[in-house]
Amino acid sequence: MDIDKGISAEPRRPAGASPIEFRLDPASGVPTYLQLVHQVEHALRLGYLKPGDQLPKVRDVVAALAINPNTVLKAYKELETKGLAAGRPGQGTFVRATLSQVALPELSGLRRSLLGWLADAGTAGLDEDGVVALFTSVLRDFYKRRGGEADRGAASGETEGVA
Amino acid sequence: MNVIEASELGRRYGSTWALRDCTVAIPAGHVAALVGPNGAGKTTLLNLAAGLAAPSAGDVTVLGGQPAGSPVALDGIAFVAQDTPMYKNLSARDMLHLTRNLNRRFDQQYAESRLDELGIPLKRKAGKLSGGQQAQLALTLALARRPRLLVLDEPMAMLDPVARHDFMASVMMAMAADGVSVVLSSHVLSELERVADYLVLMSRGRVQLAGEIDDLLASHRLLTGPAAEADRYAERLSVVHARRGEAQAHLLVRATADEPVPSGWEAHPVGLEELALAYLREPAAAVLPGSRPDSARRRALRSETGQRTEVTK
Numbered sequence: 001m002d003i004d005k006g007i008s009a010e011p012r013r014p015a016g017a018s019p020i021e022f023r024l025d026p027a028s029g030v031p032t033y034l035q036l037v038h039q040v041e042h043a044l045r046l047g048y049l050k051p052g053d054q055l056p057k058v059r060d061v062v063a064a065l066a067i068n069p070n071t072v073l074k075a076y077k078e079l080e081t082k083g084l085a086a087g088r089p090g091q092g093t094f095v096r097a098t099l100s101q102v103a104l105p106e107l108s109g110l111r112r113s114l115l116g117w118l119a120d121a122g123t124a125g126l127d128e129d130g131v132v133a134l135f136t137s138v139l140r141d142f143y144k145r146r147g148g149e150a151d152r153g154a155a156s157g158e159t160e161g162v163a
Numbered sequence: 164m165n166v167i168e169a170s171e172l173g174r175r176y177g178s179t180w181a182l183r184d185c186t187v188a189i190p191a192g193h194v195a196a197l198v199g200p201n202g203a204g205k206t207t208l209l210n211l212a213a214g215l216a217a218p219s220a221g222d223v224t225v226l227g228g229q230p231a232g233s234p235v236a237l238d239g240i241a242f243v244a245q246d247t248p249m250y251k252n253l254s255a256r257d258m259l260h261l262t263r264n265l266n267r268r269f270d271q272q273y274a275e276s277r278l279d280e281l282g283i284p285l286k287r288k289a290g291k292l293s294g295g296q297q298a299q300l301a302l303t304l305a306l307a308r309r310p311r312l313l314v315l316d317e318p319m320a321m322l323d324p325v326a327r328h329d330f331m332a333s334v335m336m337a338m339a340a341d342g343v344s345v346v347l348s349s350h351v352l353s354e355l356e357r358v359a360d361y362l363v364l365m366s367r368g369r370v371q372l373a374g375e376i377d378d379l380l381a382s383h384r385l386l387t388g389p390a391a392e393a394d395r396y397a398e399r400l401s402v403v404h405a406r407r408g409e410a411q412a413h414l415l416v417r418a419t420a421d422e423p424v425p426s427g428w429e430a431h432p433v434g435l436e437e438l439a440l441a442y443l444r445e446p447a448a449a450v451l452p453g454s455r456p457d458s459a460r461r462r463a464l465r466s467e468t469g470q471r472t473e474v475t476k
Contacts, residue, residue, distance in 0.1 A: 024357070029434060031377075032357060062339045066332035067357045068194050069339035 018056040020048055024065055032067055036075035044084065044099040047107060055085060055093045164191045164227040166312045166344045167212045173220035173368075174207050181207040183368040185221070189346060189361065191311075193375075194338065196355045197348035198439055199365035205348040206245065208365070209316050212346075213242040226311055238267055241305035242314045246321055247298050251290030255300055258289055262304045274307035295326025299333065306337050313337065315347040319354055331358055352436045364439055366446050376435060383438055386414045388428035396425055403448045404441035415441040 020043045022036055030038070043049040056064075058072045076093045079085040086096045121131050165188045172185040182204040189195045197205045210216040211223050214232025222230070229236040250258065255278060263269040278285060281303075283296050292300060298318065305313060313334065319327045335358060337343050349355055362379060364372040372379070383403070386396070393405060393412035400416040407413075415433060424430045433441075442448055 026353075026356070031380075059336065059339050062335045063332050065357070066328050066335055068335060068360050070193070070360050071357075 018054045018060075019043075020056065022056060022061055022065060024067070033071045033075040033078065036061075036072065037078050040075075040079055040084065040095075041099055044095070044097075047104045049095050049098075051095050051098055053095045054091075055079075055095065057092050165189060165224075166191045166195075166227075167208075167223065167225055167346060168228070169208065169212070169221065169223040171221035172208070172211060172218055172223050174204075174211060174216060175219040180219075180368050182211070183220075185365075185368070185370050187363055187370045187373050189363065189373075191227075191344045192342070193361040194335075194345040194347070194359050195361040195363060196359035197346065197363045197365060198350065198352060198355065199371075200350060200443065202367075203365040204368040205350075205365055206316055207368075209242070209314055209346070209348060213240055213314055215242070238308075239311045240314060241308050241310035241312070243301050243305050243316065243318060245317045247301035247318075249289040249297055249301065252288060254286055254288050255283055255292070256285040258300065258304060259285075259307075262307070266308050268308055270307045270309055273309075274303050277303045277306070293326075294321050295323065295329065298322055298326065298330050302330065302333055306343075309341070310343060312344045312346065315345065317348055317350075319349070319351075327354065334358075352439055356435050362435070362439070364442055366443055371446065371448070372439075372442050379438060380433060380435065382417055382419055383433045384416055384418045384420070384422075385431045385433050385437070386416055386418075386424065386428050387431070388412060388414075388425065392425070392427070396428075404445050 020039070022039055024032060024035055028035065040049065040055065049055075055076065058069055058076070061067070061072045062069050076085060076087065079093070080087065084095065084097050084099070085093050087093045118131065121134070126134065167187070167189045169185050169187050172182060173180060174182045181202075185204065185208060197208065199205055207216070211218055212225055212231050214237055217232070225231050225236045226239045229239070250261070253261065259269075259271065259274050259278075263271060275285070278300070281296070281299050283292065283300060289297060289300060298321070302318075315334070318334075319330060322330060331354075334345060334347075338345055347355075347359075360376055362372065362374065362376050363370060386400070388396075388411070390407050390410055390412040393407060393414060396402075397405065397414065400414065400418060402414050402416050404415045405412060415437070418430075420430075420432070
C-alpha cells in the first residue's frame with residue numbers, strides 16, 4: 001500500500017524536481033556561485049523553499065545556464081557550510097533549514113499592507129526612487145534605534161571599500 | 164594531475180617565434196581558459212599539446228606526464244579546431260563512420276543518441292548543417308572518443324548567441340557527467356566568465372598569468388585615490404596597472420581584501436575582465452613568469468604571506 005499520508009495536500013512534483021529555478025544576471029558583477037547562494041536564501045526567506053525540498057540537480061543547472069559544474073558545487077557547498085542545505089549521496093542536495101521567520105499567510109498580509117502604503121506614497125507624489133530612498137532611510141533608522149540587538153547579524157556583510 | 168604541462172616550450176615558424184619560453188601547468192578538473200590577443204600563441208600552445216605540431220624548444224606533456232603526440236596522449240585528448248572543420252560532402256553518418264575508423268576508441272551509440280537528441284539528421288551532409296549544428300557535430304565526434312581532456316580552440320567564434328549557449332551547455336554537461344577536463348581558448352572574455360574557473364593569460368608568445376580565477380580575483384584589488392599619492396603607494400604596493408587623471412588615480416594592485424588600505428583611498432574588488440585587461444596592457448607584469456617549471460609559484464600565489472615577495476616587475 002503506497003499511499004503517502006502526510007504530504008497528500010502537497011502539489012505533486014515529478015520525482016527529483018526542485019521548486020525553484022536559477023537565473024543569472026551577467027551585469028550584476030556578483031560571482032556566479034554567490035548569485036546561486038543568494039537565490040536559494042531569497043527563496044527560503046519568501047517561503048518558496050522549505051526544509052526537505054530538493055535544490056535543482058547540478059546537471060540540470062549546468063544544462064539550463066551553461067555554467068561550470070564546479071560553480072554549482074561551490075554554491076551548494078557554501079549552503080551546506082551555512083547549515084541551510086545538506087547533500088544526500090546519490091540523490092542530490094536538500095534544504096535543511098529555513099530563513100523565513102514568518103509563515104506564508106502572514107507574509108501575504110504584510111505584503112498587502114505594504115502595497116497600501118505604496119499607494120498612499122504614490123498619491124502623495126513620491127515616485128519610485130523617492131519611495132526607495134525614504135524606505136531605506138526609515139529602515140536604517142528603525143534598526144539602528146533597536147540598538148543592534150535586533151538582526152544585525154542577518155544583514156549582508158557589505159564591509160568592502162573603506163572611505 | 165596536470166592535463167597540460169609545458170616547460171620552456173617554444174615553437175618557431177621561420178624566423179618568428181609563435182610561442183616562446185612558455186611554462187605553465189594546467190591542473191585537471193577545471194575549465195581552463197586560454198586568453199590573450201590575436202597572435203599571443205594560444206593556438207600554437209594547443210596544437211603542441213594536442214600533438215598536431217612538434218616543439219622547436221622545450222617540452223610539453225599531457226594527462227599527467229604523457230608526452231604530447233604519444234599514443235596514450237592521442238587517445239586521451241579530443242581536439243576541436245577553430246571553425247570546426249568538416250568534410251562538407253560527407254553526411255553526419257559518414258563523419259561518425261570515418262571518425263570511428265580513425266580512432267582506437269569510439270562510442271557509436273553515444274554519438275548517435277546525442278545527434279538524435281540534438282535533432283541532427285544522420286543523412287544530412289555536414290555542409291548543409293547550420294553553423295551551430297556543425298559545431299555540435301564536431302563536439303559529438305570529439306566526445307564520442309571518450310576523452311579525458313577536451314581541447315577547444317576558439318569554439319564559439321562563429322556561433323550565434325543561442326548556438327553558443329547550447330554548445331557551452333553541452334561541454335559543461337560532458338564535464339558534469341564524465342569528469343572531462345576542458346581547456347579552451349578565446350579572445351572574448353565575456354563568454355568565458357560563466358564557464359572558466361582557471362585562467363591562463365597569454366601575450367606575445369608567453370604565459371603572463373595563470374591560476375584559479377577565484378584565487379586571482381581574491382588576490383587583486385582596485386584602489387582609487389588622489390593622484391599625487393599614487394607614486395608613493397606604487398612603490399609599496401605591487402601595482403599591476405595604473406590609470407591616472409589630473410587629480411584621481413586608479414591602481415590595480417596585488418593585495419587581498421584584509422590588507423590595510425592607505426587612508427584617503429578606496430578599495431574595490433576586481434572582475435575577471437578588468438583583471439585580464441590590466442595584465443594584457445602591461446605585458447611586463449607577470450604573476451607567473453614563464454621561467455619556473457615547478458608548481459611552487461602557483462602555491463605561493465595562493466598563500467597570502469607569499470604574495471608580496473613573489474611579485475616581479
